[in-house]
Amino acid sequence: MTAQQPLRWGATLLTTLLLGTAMASPASAQADSLTVVVTDEAKSLDPCDTDLSNNSRVLRNNVTETLVNLDPANGAVLPSLATEWSQVDDLTWEFKLREGVMFHDGTPFDAAAVAAALIRAQSPDLGCEVANADLKGVVFTPEVVDPLTLRISTDIVEPILPNKMASLDIGSPSTPADAKTRAPIGTGPYTLAAWNEGQSVVLAGFDGYWGDKPAIANVNIFWRAESAVRAAMVDTGEAQIAFEIAPQDATTANDYAYLNAETSLLRIDQAIAPLDDKRVREALNLAIDRDGLIGTVFHAGAQKAMQVVLPSVFGYNPNIPVWTYDPERSRALLEQARADGVAVDTEIVLYGRIGIYPNSSESLEAIQAMLLDAGFNVRLEMMETNPWLAKLIKPWEGTRQPSILQSQIDNTQGDAVFTLPNRFTTDGNTSTTVDTALDALIANASKATGEERQKLFQEAFKVIAVDDINIVPLFHMVTSARIAPSITYVPDVQAGNELKLKSITYR
Template identity: 70%
Template sequence: MTIRKFHPLRIGLAICLAAGVAMSADAAEDKLTVVVTDEPKSLDPCDTDLSGNSRILHNNITEALVNLSPKDGSVVASLATSWRQVDDLTWEFKLREGVTFHDGKPFEASAVVAAIKRAQDPALACEVGLATLKGVKLNAEPVNPTTVLIKTDVVEPILPNKMSAVDIGSPATPTDGKTRSPAGTGPYKLDAWTPGQSVALTAYDGYWGDKPAIKNATIIWRAESAVRAAMVETGEAQIAYEIAPQDGTTDQDQAFPNAETSLLRLDAQVAPLDDKRVREALNLAIDRDGLVGTIFHEDAQKAMQVVPPSVFGFNPDIPVWTYDPEKAKSLLAAAKADGVPVDKEIVIYGRIGIYPNSSESLEAIQAMLADAGFNARLEMLETSPWLKRLLKPWDKDRQPSILQTQIDNAEGDAVFTLPNRFTTDGNQATIADAKLDKLIADGSKATGDERKKLFQEAFRYIAVDAVNIAPLFHMVSIARVAKDVNYIPDVQAGNEIKLKSISYR
């Protein structure tokens, strides 16, 4: 099929779309407004595995024991100043002294113990517990106020990497439910979360590190790329994320690889998608070359697996899918002859604003699938109902579905991607495959070349044997930055705004 080329929108149109909100020509130097795509689902410290939450919380309100360098993924100090492996199942972390939480409580080993216990509490269903910490049980013990031991029930060779995702909230954080008022140790404290409107942050005077240059930061959300872009143009915002290619045409627009991989998750447990031929046909029906430079950024790279080449375990020997609608039709015909209900309606669930042109991308893919003989209906969802389709539990009698999603891996190791999405008990997995479960479990325990080999086998198995995804692209993002603002987005910018690093010229 032919895909229409986008043309840059006139800035006047975008300004009209943004009308109704007060605008200012010059931003005061103690204020910064950042516009993102959608509202966070949660501001609980244990929910930073979702990027919409993390970009506001992580290293702004709350911090982890360690961080990962955006340059090479190496582990660097944060709330912990050093760490070492005591034995196969035990790690020791030395904690930074003189740190306080926003509520005045001291940062000590007991706070780390409480945060780790809370993150793994099944009753809370914390995102970090369901994803990053899946498959390993952590037991934290205080040695003294500045030393904590973290013991695992299985060998965990990259525990420090995993701890970069575990943000530490105040020990006063409730244990019987999620909080909407997080108290962390970060450079900013929460001032107000006005549902449906904004999150306001204020610089924390007692911060242990370098003080942020800007005292007050406000995060707001707008679904339309053109509106976000126009808000920077008019001075209503100073930074806007996820600018669509057709809108990112000025010298203020900065393109950068964002560690995200876009894909379609296929529900391989419901007919007709439970037939491998149907899933292969779906992949063959998508013209990925036609999507690049039109709907997706011209620098986006076609993907065959759900992590970019920078991730440990990436398999360079998996070829990308070719566009072959005739072969797709042939596979569907063969499946139909065997009694597979290929004519059954399949719903495509999209998420509004998950990335620029998210709706347009699915409209194009829906048309491609129809050309190949699929009966697909598109349904675009806001974040909350989309999350209900993303995360278990699901209705056993559900309709066959395809889910638009994307996976980020800025941590640099495949273990941050595979377990919760591709193992039988994973909270996002639509597949149950004992062989794949074993590959992922064995790879998670291994080190060095053996770890890489097992993860590469797992990615090959997903792509060639399971085929429970339709990988699309390793993504490129565009951020629009006001001319008087110092800010260069890095590979982590998709899930971390890093407000402390921003200043006015």
């Protein structure tokens, strides 16, 4: 490791921390209403699209519910719409369902409704996010035993099937089977009262809810791109909770910092030259001063990432070293590749998403400056959510330019199978990796159990991060929420993709 170089990109970093200006906000809430402000609008409010966090934060356990939930403290499987479950044989699990539950449209909740939701979520014509991620690689076949008993069979061994059911939000049987819906009907404590596109989502308490009624009946969810604006809305009483407050704004006693289960990274499109050369991908990692980013554009509590899951996730490999900052070695690798005829001077686009996390633009401006300093030809393009999703998710349109993509991966389910198949296999919905040996390794790990499962997943993480260098890992993220002193609410590790509205009360 060489001595750390002077931060030549420092001037850029300082100038990019300027704050945006405020914009009009909703009126102050009354005792029976709550206003929450988030970074961006949901892409979809279909129950089968909750793998995307901006969708699930509105729906999950608010409008729609799942058979089971996962304990944020330890990942244990907890009852929800299912009260108990058991394994019948290697390929079959049985779930006993909760009695006395109804959907918002008055339809009784039963095994047929769950079966319909599971079949719908796997429809190739719908392209559901949950099928492309959490249910990927397995065919789940439901069988209605009786109104409150459902069996789910799989085509291969699925040892953690109950955990996967925590990802299946169940909509009413009236949900269209052949099209996405913008009006989800669930069993949760809130109904969707309105989706004012481009402005807000409005939720209203459901009188027929089977569980404890929420303390606050009316919820408005707004989105604002600027951290300073979100924070100010709480200060002025225009909102009671604001998420993703940037480090430079999180300076009050009302700012609550928490580990949010997200790992930030840059996805390398390694199929496109010059990124198809491993030396170039290694040079990318060595050119980034992660220590210099912590406490400036990233939260002071952020932890340098070795891989794309937290150490608490089953399959995490503790033996993968953190990248060091070595711009001289980075330049040398580029020169070696150039000498061998690799077109290292080709323009590489660094795609970023506005508001993906606090200081998202500023972080990429700093990283771009570091890469330029190391000799890369990098152009930064910041995008709103939907065009960024078009770069993230297959199918991709047109000819692809060499690119690296700002992204985050969360895993609150506690097992590497919820991260690896979708993001690092050849047919993964967000994967740029083409590696049949890695595909087989991940497939074998996914159906293994115990120590063998852990060993195979750890090997897969090593292939991704060390052997092939398919990513530029950045940080296990810490973020802040500003919470009005009139509110009782403590964000947990699942807060990045689940806003537990029924747990929030006024003091």
